[in-house]
Amino acid sequence: MRLTFRFCSLAVAVIVGGGDRAQAILNSATDLSSVAVSESQQISHGDEATLEANGFDLAFEVGDVLFATHFNALDGVGNNVGNGQRFTRVPRADLTGATQWATQNRATGANADSCNSCHAEAMSADQVTLFDRFGRPRFKRADGAFITDLSAEDRAGRSHADAVRDPNATANVSQFVERNTPHLFGMGGVQRVAEEVTADLQGVKNSVIADACNAAVGVTKTRNLNSANRARKIDGSLEALNFGSISATRVASGGTACPSDLTRTFTLDTSAVQGVDADLVVRPFQWKGVVGFTRDFTRGASHNELGMQSVEVFGDNVDGDGDGIANEMTIGDQTALAVYMGGQPRPVTTVELSNVGIIAPALPAVQKDAIRRGTQVFNNIGCTSCHKLSLLLSDPTFSEPSLSPFHRDNGTFPAGQAVPAPGAIQFNLTTDISENQIFSASFHFKVADLGNFRKQDNHFLPGFGKTLVDCFGDVKRHNLGSNVAEAINEGSATIPAGTFMTENLWGVGSTAPYLHDGRATTFSEAVLEHTCVLNQPLPGRPGVNCSDRGEAAASADSFRALPASQRGDIEAFANSLVLFKVE
Structure with a gap:
């Protein structure tokens, strides 16, 4: 949901004049100034002091606007790839000129002009029932606006949105890795x-x-x-x-x-530590588990994917990517994006949507039974040893910057500016998420809260009062073996090539393709890719045999041995985990 007001600072990006840097993409700084005569910047910058003074709602809205903005050259989008290019899907570490790709401390891109260019795959409106039989909207948002469509933001990406990365800047295609775009719900x-x-x-x-x-x-x-x-x-x-x-x-x-x-x-x-770095800091983001908090995630993506560099990383008045523009993203911009990511609604299930009438007619009992059986079979074959059904939180308060010293910049940002006080902006994950609040179009009573995280409200079960994060994950890394091992250890030399974070399966029914590089077009493929046949050739890799079956081998073997009926039940379970977000 995007509100109509904006409370932002004036644009602060500046054209850098003179030298090679100004000649990176256009012929000179004069060309950028000429463009500015008839064109305008698209960005509306967030002002840190204003965001802190106004709190979560404003920060979320500014982040929402930034996420959807299609930036242009005057904003500083893209980078000096080389050869006059601003965007590339192929890493160009071979271009080593003074302001070219190899000098910019990047692993990929820039490859898009907006965040939602890649994060765009989720449940579609034709999978739910937003209108009655007379064509009238059935639901309203909290602000009274009719719900007529689902949002196209914050989703996963199809194969065309995969990012090709050269993390070690080798300019050697055999050392490249590919990464499928994840969804951003529930971060x-x-x-x-x-x-x-x-x-x-x-x-x-x-x-x-x-x-x-x-x-x-x-x-x-x-x-x-x-x-x-x-x-x-x-x-x-x-x-x-x-x-x-x-x-x-x-x-x-x-x-x-x-x-x-x-x-x-x-x-x-620390030699017996498993699934986390030796410093015992859980970093839950990216496929290798190397990013610890939403702000680090957003500023990394801003740079690598968009070529929109943050002053907190590259410095004030610095053009770090040779596109002739400095101060592309402010500290306030990254605060807004971090809050926006942290305030995303949780994924839901088709059973939940059916129970509140958003899927109508309701799912038949036979389908609900298949989902229930599939969940049980998924558990029985050992998949929930890593894909835990739900993780519990004691305190649902999200803070930006974090109250955890391990999940924020401490003291100063990478470029030296002062970091805002921990908890400068806070909100409650169980009460304050504004999106996916569904009201009746006719009577304005709340039909469902599909945004806020739920609490364990059953007095007869342990963990009463705790917040449920139904992510189907365990915030750990696991060895998946030879079948998915890559040519390099991306992220850290201490993370083996076949080791990845457990992918949270919430939303999996809306987010094909699967696995870190999008190799699996179906959920069944993804399960089977979790192992290989020992000492047998790996598909598509002549001369390379399976030497490590991985931690999930027993579960993958059990899945392979299931009868068709139980395979179908697991598929029903997976397809029930969806991304739903109203426009």
Whole structure:
């Protein structure tokens, strides 16, 4: 939903005159000035002080506008790819001129002029019932406007929107990787889970250090890295998320000083840590799990995908991509985008849409039964060992900047400017998400809240009062084996080539193709791609055999062995997990 007001600063992007930088794409800075005679910037910049003073609603609206804006040359969209180009789908690390692609600290692009150019795949209006039999709208938004269509924003991307990346700037096609565009629904809930799990893991680390520091020299203490009662199982019971174990040893000399007694020292052993970096910080975003918070996600995408560089990364009055424009995105712009990402509605299910009358006539009982059976089979074959049905939050408050010191810039931004105070803008994921509030067109009573996250409201089940993040994930990395292993370890040398974050399956019924590179056109393919046949040739890779079946091999094998009826039930379950957002 896009409101009609804007409360933004004046445009601050400036044309950089003189030298090669001004000649990057147009012939000179004079050409950009000439364009400005008859054309206008498209961006409406967010002002940080104004956003902080007005809070979540304004920040979300400014972010919404920025997300949908098709930027132009006067805004600074694109970059000096080289050869006079502004956009490219092919990384060009071979172009090493003073202001060309290889000098811009990028892995891809620029490849689009707006965020929603790529994030555009979700449920369509013909899958729901927005009009009655007389053609009249059945529903209204909270602001009273009739709902006549579904939004085309914040969705996943089809294969044509895949990003080809050269993370190490090799200019070697064999070292490129491809990334499918993910959807952006529910990001605030995922970040909050990552923050709380990180706090749990840091607590375990501190405890094992205390154990060792209180022990005799030479004694090693070990603790399991658990985030207790974090995941809800199919029977409603709770289980921990486990990230391996961590050990600390009291040593006579060397090592690190004990926090409680600086005369004692210890060493820390993180070799048994699983699914997270050795620093025990859960970074839930991107396929490799290398981005920890929405702001880092948006400013990275602004640069790599759009060529819209943020002053907080590249500096004030700096043209870092050779397009003749500086100050392309302000600190306020990135605050607005971070809040907008954090405030996205949660994915829903077709059962939920049917139960509130948005799918009419209602789903037949036979289809609901298939979805229920499919969920059970999905659990029975072991898929929920990673794709947890739901993760629980103790505190649903989303803060920008985050209250977690591990999920924000601390003190200064990368370019040196002061970071706003933690919690400068806050909102509640269970009450404040404004989108997908559905009202009756005739009587203006609320039909459904399909935006805010739900709470566990069953007194008879554990976790009462906790916020449910029904993401079908576990915020961990897992080894998927040889079949999906890439030529490089993108993101970090410590993340193996076949290791990826568990993809959250909420919305999977709206987001084909699947997997990190979009290789799977159907859900069934995606499951089968989770393993390979040991010592047998890998498809399409002459001379390369399967040497590692991956952690999901048993589940993929069980899926392959299912009868057609149970395969169909799992497909019904997957197709029921959808992205729904009203215009």
